[in-house]
Amino acid sequence: MSRGGAVKGAELRGAVAVLMYTEGEYVKGVERGTVMKGVGDPLSPGWGSVMEGGERLGRNEKEVEERFPKIPSLPISVETAEGILRSLEGPQVPLEWRDALKNSNLRVGPGPTVLNFTYQGEEKNAKIHDVFAVIRGSEEPDRYVLLGNHRDAWTFGAVDPNSGTAALLDVARRYAFLMRLGWRPRRTIIFCSWDAEEFGMVGSTEWVEENIMNLGSRAVAYLNVDCAVQGPGLFPSMTPQLDDLLTDITKKIEDPDAADKTIFDQWTARNKGINIQRLSGVDSDFAPFLQHVGVPSVDIYYGTDFPVYHTAFDSYDWMLNHGDPLFHRHAAVAGLWGLLALRLADDPILPFNYHSYAMQLQEYTSVLSNKLEGRVSFTPISTSIKNLFAVAQEVEEEAKNLRAEGVSSDLEVLKKRMLNDRLMLAERGFLDVEGQLGNQWFKHLVYGPSNHYDSKVDFFPSIANAISQSTQTKRENQATIQHEIWRVARAIQRVANALKGDLS
Amino acid sequence: MSRGGAVKGAELRGAVAVLMYTEGEYVKGVERGTVMKGVGDPLSPGWGSVMEGGERLGRNEKEVEERFPKIPSLPISVETAEGILRSLEGPQVPLEWRDALKNSNLRVGPGPTVLNFTYQGEEKNAKIHDVFAVIRGSEEPDRYVLLGNHRDAWTFGAVDPNSGTAALLDVARRYAFLMRLGWRPRRTIIFCSWDAEEFGMVGSTEWVEENIMNLGSRAVAYLNVDCAVQGPGLFPSMTPQLDDLLTDITKKIEDPDAADKTIFDQWTARNKGINIQRLSGVDSDFAPFLQHVGVPSVDIYYGTDFPVYHTAFDSYDWMLNHGDPLFHRHAAVAGLWGLLALRLADDPILPFNYHSYAMQLQEYTSVLSNKLEGRVSFTPISTSIKNLFAVAQEVEEEAKNLRAEGVSSDLEVLKKRMLNDRLMLAERGFLDVEGQLGNQWFKHLVYGPSNHYDSKVDFFPSIANAISQSTQTKRENQATIQHEIWRVARAIQRVANALKGDLS
Structure with a gap:
């Protein structure tokens, strides 16, 4: 609550x-x-x-x-x-x-x-200030990779948000170094420093609402870091098409707490496998990007549930004594964040894997279907997921073939752009113009805040809301749940259609 | 009514x-x-x-x-x-x-x-059949130019819709001829033959709803012809960014009723100038494309208000004796329609002029502002229109420069694609996620059916609806109208932003 x-x-x-x-x-x-x-x-x-x-x-x-x-x-x-x-x-x-x-x-x-x-x-009325820094893309300046962190704090904010701000500045410093060597990203990279996050994501939300058209049609991904370092251990959250990319990158960076080990080694050892959370919460600035506009999103931090959260003890002193005495974890977050953005901004074919998304959706469906024990039919969703699996595989093949073709020609350039458009826009299919049942501003039907019907159901928020509505008779309630299931099924089918890029 | x-x-x-x-x-x-x-x-x-x-x-x-x-x-x-x-x-x-x-x-x-x-x-329940024919684009197959006409008729339907169907088939015949000469369009051309138009645009509406993602992000224009020939004289309707293109094309085709004159000559002589109608009606299959998805649209016919409309006298006999005895008008419509689609499918830079749109919006604003005599402020809309004028001019310059650059390179190919994306998507800015006041399915805030507050106000339907609501007190009513004015102002600003392609 x-x-x-x-x-x-x-x-x-x-x-x-x-x-x-x-x-x-x-x-x-x-x-x-x-x-x-x-x-x-x-x-x-x-x-x-x-x-x-x-x-x-x-x-x-x-x-x-x-x-x-x-x-x-x-x-x-x-x-x-x-x-x-x-x-x-x-x-x-x-x-x-x-x-x-x-x-x-x-x-x-x-x-x-x-x-x-x-x-x-x-x-x-207070005036707030969002601050941006832009590295214009050399080839596709109209495609955006955004890195965001907020700047306002309740107290000293050494963790929340300054550990994230430090990491953001460090990514900028690293990119500046690359730029002096002549590097320019293929796509545009935008650093965002949000104001008034603590008062209901005001800085990011207003900017997203103001720029909804161009973000909707041009944003490749939004990468958020808020409380970058709260303690030991990597805690990543993201939309599933980015799972592979993150996993790949964790293998390239030394672990901040174990010499000769990669982040991947320690992260998977600690969790007995790959452990990635999802983004249904409304607890940082990814919410408007993902839940209102359908931009694939990431939120990363080291450590979790730090005890000085939002208190006057969230200070440099606490960071030095508890959070990150050697500031290696800060550097690790900057490394992960910077490489994620670099790959998304530079890869000729966007490193998105929708097979992971289909897997995740299948898991959700099975959880919910067991919970409701046959009271409603999940067949519509299963059918859409099956279609998404098939399209994801076709697209993977297509990407592989395009990556293999070395020679650049007008047609190749356009072919890559067209595939990337499909990869970028597919996530928007999860948006529904009518939004969540009972919470219309939230348009994403897979990730978003529900009315807390069950803390384990942190997905399909509109179905969760339909389940938690207890004001109706049982029969009407089931009809409402079934309608929400249909809406989710159609959303997943839209994603498959957008990824395939064909008309029916 | x-x-x-x-x-x-x-x-x-x-x-x-x-x-x-x-x-x-x-x-x-x-x-x-x-x-x-x-x-x-x-x-x-x-x-x-x-x-x-x-x-x-x-x-x-x-x-x-x-x-x-x-x-x-x-x-x-x-x-x-x-x-x-x-x-x-x-x-x-x-x-x-x-x-x-x-x-x-x-x-x-x-x-x-x-x-x-x-x-x-x-x-x-009846089964209906939409029929499609596709010429896949050679360079940008993911951009669609659609030509549509319905196939169901109340009676014999010589005018409604068979005159349009004849023209559609004639366009296809002409393109087939070009294809035998080796031509392939740059973008994909889709011929659509809709079913159940007479029963509430069912065939087109369901297909548009089913394909909303890919039409929203990929459709360049929808060109409708329904009752192609009802008598003499050209009666074109379209969204204003297409005015110049149509005008240009009317100069290239001989008038069907006057030898040695172009369609342009006769059309402008008859109307004492260029006379193009707009598309707020819901009287043919352009409605879902424009009013639900924001695809720039056209509707063309020869003659108007034919007396045998929807009666058993709408027959081949009537066409032969009254509508188009020599079938020259049919050929003229096919020529116009075919050339419109050809230019939209082949021009390296899309032939859209948003200056015309800004002019039209300014005219609407002045009509409505005079009507309401200072009861509400139109400044928000005027400000947005001013911004749209400025952006339209910048884009015109940009297009001119790009057209002038002859040499093709990877970067040039992408530059054209990026400009075309902005030109194509700008119209979508007129859509509002909440739709028209009192008629939410209709998302376009400039063109769409209003509740008939005044037959002369066939634009800004949501403002018109707010004006016609007489259930409220005067003060509340004015607040509602002012809010609708703000919504239109923001929509026009979204169009300007999309056309400019910059974040704020």
């Missing part, structure tokens, strides 16, 4: 204010975070917010007010929270809380402790 | 059945026509209807039933209608009917005449 969701829940149950804390080892840490619902500037929902002359909703319009809880909330430290909890009397905390609490003998009140909560609201 | 709209109106006012006729010189003619609302298969709204394995709504679902009037209707001849009207007593027909009626001394009943209306309903 999101912070905003927790506060909204308290509001609906009659609370007048909320104090929030997260259990953790840094008992003095206060974890900040936005409570706004959704992504992007609430005053320009669905379109780019521009400095001058753009449409803006009024602050008091219903659509804007619905994005915020109506009661105030304040993050507090574990120490403060425990002090308050210990002072409460009344019934014991519910059984399901006791696992999470260190002291299960606590009570929920009310009283006798009384808290004074003073809220001094300040509403103002 | 559409036939279906008339029947629906009668139903809402309590009628149990409707007899329909259209005043005209063929008093024995019975004008048929669909009364279904909207376009496409009602059982697959928004997605392609496929023969096997696709999702289909049930006949009794609300969404399906809403597409049809609940009362039966029957077309009758003028002769029959006048007989019935003359037999009625009661009050005189309203003043506003009298202009349309030959005999203004008629009465509206009820009675004393009693009509027996027997309705034998037959509901069945």
